[in-house]
Amino acid sequence: xxxxxxxxxxxxxxxxxxxxxxxxxxxxxxxxxxxxxxxxxxxxxxxxxxxxxxxxxxxxxxxxxxxxxxxxxxxxxxxxxxxxxxxxxxxxxxxxxxxxxxxxxxxxxxxxxxxxxxxxxxxxxxxxxxxxxxxxxxxxxxxxxxxxxxxxxxxxxxxxxxxxxxxxxxxxxxxxxxxxxxxxxxxxxxxxxxxxxxxxxxxxxxxxxxxxxxxxxxxxxxxxxxxxxxxxxxxxxxxxxxxxxxxxxxxxxxxxxxxxxxxxxxxxxxxxxxxxxxxxxxxxxxxxxxxxxxxxxxxxxxxxxxxxxxxxxxxxxxxxxxxxxxxxxxxxxxxxxxxxxxxxxxxxxxxxxx
Amino acid sequence: xxxxxxxxxxxxxxxxxxxxxxxxxxxxxxxxxxxxxxxxxxxxxxxxxxxxxxxxxxxxxxxxxxxxxxxxxxxxxxxxxxxxxxxxxxxxxxxxxxxxxxxxxxxxxxxxxxxxxxxxxxxxxxxxxxxxxxxxxxxxxxxxxxxxxxxxxxxxxxxxxxxxxxxxxxxxxxxxxxxxxxxxxxxxxxxxxxxxxxxxxxxxxxxxxxxxxxxxxxxxxxxxxxxxxxxxxxxx
Numbered sequence: 001x002x003x004x005x006x007x008x009x010x011x012x013x014x015x016x017x018x019x020x021x022x023x024x025x026x027x028x029x030x031x032x033x034x035x036x037x038x039x040x041x042x043x044x045x046x047x048x049x050x051x052x053x054x055x056x057x058x059x060x061x062x063x064x065x066x067x068x069x070x071x072x073x074x075x076x077x078x079x080x081x082x083x084x085x086x087x088x089x090x091x092x093x094x095x096x097x098x099x100x101x102x103x104x105x106x107x108x109x110x111x112x113x114x115x116x117x118x119x120x121x122x123x124x125x126x127x128x129x130x131x132x133x134x135x136x137x138x139x140x141x142x143x144x145x146x147x148x149x150x151x152x153x154x155x156x157x158x159x160x161x162x163x164x165x166x167x168x169x170x171x172x173x174x175x176x177x178x179x180x181x182x183x184x185x186x187x188x189x190x191x192x193x194x195x196x197x198x199x200x201x202x203x204x205x206x207x208x209x210x211x212x213x214x215x216x217x218x219x220x221x222x223x224x225x226x227x228x229x230x231x232x233x234x235x236x237x238x239x240x241x242x243x244x245x246x247x248x249x250x251x252x253x254x255x256x257x258x259x260x261x262x263x264x265x266x267x268x269x270x271x272x273x274x275x276x277x278x279x280x281x282x283x284x285x286x287x288x289x290x291x292x293x294x295x296x297x298x299x300x301x302x303x304x305x306x307x308x309x310x311x312x313x314x315x316x317x318x319x320x321x322x323x324x325x326x327x328x329x330x331x332x333x334x335x336x337x338x339x340x341x342x343x344x345x346x347x348x349x350x351x352x353x354x
Numbered sequence: 355x356x357x358x359x360x361x362x363x364x365x366x367x368x369x370x371x372x373x374x375x376x377x378x379x380x381x382x383x384x385x386x387x388x389x390x391x392x393x394x395x396x397x398x399x400x401x402x403x404x405x406x407x408x409x410x411x412x413x414x415x416x417x418x419x420x421x422x423x424x425x426x427x428x429x430x431x432x433x434x435x436x437x438x439x440x441x442x443x444x445x446x447x448x449x450x451x452x453x454x455x456x457x458x459x460x461x462x463x464x465x466x467x468x469x470x471x472x473x474x475x476x477x478x479x480x481x482x483x484x485x486x487x488x489x490x491x492x493x494x495x496x497x498x499x500x501x502x503x504x505x506x507x508x509x510x511x512x513x514x515x516x517x518x519x520x521x522x523x524x525x526x527x528x529x530x531x532x533x534x535x536x537x538x539x540x541x542x543x544x545x546x547x548x549x550x551x552x553x554x555x556x557x558x559x560x561x562x563x564x565x566x567x568x569x570x571x572x573x574x575x576x577x578x579x580x581x582x583x584x585x586x587x588x589x590x
Binding site for chain 2: 209
């Protein structure tokens with residue numbers, strides 16, 4: 001569908017450029033009655049077309065067309081094809097070669113542009129992979145080590161020791177679980193042109209599900225919920241958006257030092273639903289504020305044995321998911337201390353309840 | 355002695371998961387039978403008559419969905435799906451074939467045990483007629499009086515519209531079982547599912563929640579499974 005409309009607009013563009021070139025040439029010939037400029041203007045047209053359009057077809061047909069037009073309209077005998085005068089034939093061939101080459105070189109240029117973008121994406125993926133595989137090693141070491149220790153020394157370990165080792169194994173496997181969820185989401189949306197499955201989800205049900213899942217992981221952390229009373233439904237991949245909100249809440253739990261209150265607020269702003277996770281903790285350091293959602297993918301600042309990179313990955317995953325939904329992520333410090341992380345999504349339907 | 359223990363058939367091709375689940379079930383007082391494929395599972399199901407089945411979907415010989423179909427031909431034994439597939443479409447497919455519940459891997463053992471209790475209780479409700487005194491269904495504070503078509507929360511009567519009552523009554527009859535949008539719509543409106551009817555159901559559910567005073571995030575009577583359906587709790 002999209003491809004087709006691109007094709008159509010390319011064709012229209014080519015036609016427009018060629019007619020403009022033709023009109024310009026007619027004008028020049030009428031005013032100055034010289035012909036040296038004419039092939040150049042056509043070649044310039046071919047250049048423009050090849051640069052703008054996707055398929056080789058347009059560039060090549062434009063160059064063929066210009067040669068025919070020069071032969072037909074701008075060389076003696078006017079308005080008649082003459083392919084038998086050796087002079088005209090030679091100039092036609094030369095012009096054909098030049099315009100074909102122009103077309104090819106230009107195409108190559110724009111392909112390199114595309115490759116560059118592809119490379120950048122590849123680079124991001126490589127950075128992510130590096131950060132992640134590094135991060136997977138630490139919890140795996142704990143899990144493997146603790147389990148082996150328990151099996152080998154089972155009878156000599158005291159009950160409190162066993163419990164301590166086991167609870168560490170549990171913690172680290174929970175951490176691994178979250179990491180894997182994040183990675184799965186990244187592979188779902190991170191590959192660029194993959195379209196996500198959107199369904200209309202009722203805001204209240206989404207928040208209900210999010211809070212229940214969050215409380216399963218962090219039973220001791222209370223979250224106050226503030227959502228509008230209206231019936232609001234939003235087109236989204238519910239699993240992914242749920243993960244975004246949980247990542248943001250988790251981020252507050254891990255990073256907002258001194259937090260006593262955690263709020264999940266959703267408000268309506270025009271056609272958008274604005275989701276905000278508000279804490280009253282230590283806030284975001286100023287130097288991190290601008291790059292906080294792309295932290296991991298920039299590839300820098302990964303301490304060799306840093307443990308909490310998961311959070312950086314968590315926020316990166318958030319921004320990838322929201323971008324795939326056509327929304328915006330944001331982070332700021334609130335005036336009275338604490339941080340606000342959030343994102344916007346388009347509302348599909350909103351109705352006041354009777 | 356072991357006769358009054360519930361017997362649970364666990365089907366999974368991962369030996370470690372089988373061992374994990376049977377250990378957990380053993381210590382919680384259930385008797386377990388394990389199978390590593392559909393073929394063996396069918397044989398064990400016919401010979402052991404389990405009270406409940408825990409089923410993985412990705413089995414080596416056949417897909418787990420075919421096993422659900424096979425069980426539902428002859429029995430209403432509760433089936434809990436335990437799978438790594440977490441998409442809404444997979445859940446709906448399994449539930450519409452007759453599975454009672456769907457738990458995704460990785461799972462917490464506490465969660466799994468709670469779902470088992472709920473499913474076993476739901477199985478009882480279905481086979482003994484209604485619980486309690488026949489015409490009434492009681493779930494914690496919530497009382498549904500079928501002959502009077504009225505619902506009480508504690509002592510307070512909740513004024514539902516016809517449609518809202520029908521939805522609540524249907525979910526309550528199937529308490530403990532995850533009901534998909536299409537099964538609810540079929541039961542309440544008798545029509546097939548399209549986006550419009552799902553929206554209608556969601557709006558009615560929003561009103562029901564409001565009338566019951568349910569706040570998001572509180573463990574309450576009705577559980578949302580986003581894009582899949584609703585489940586009335588039968589345990590607190």
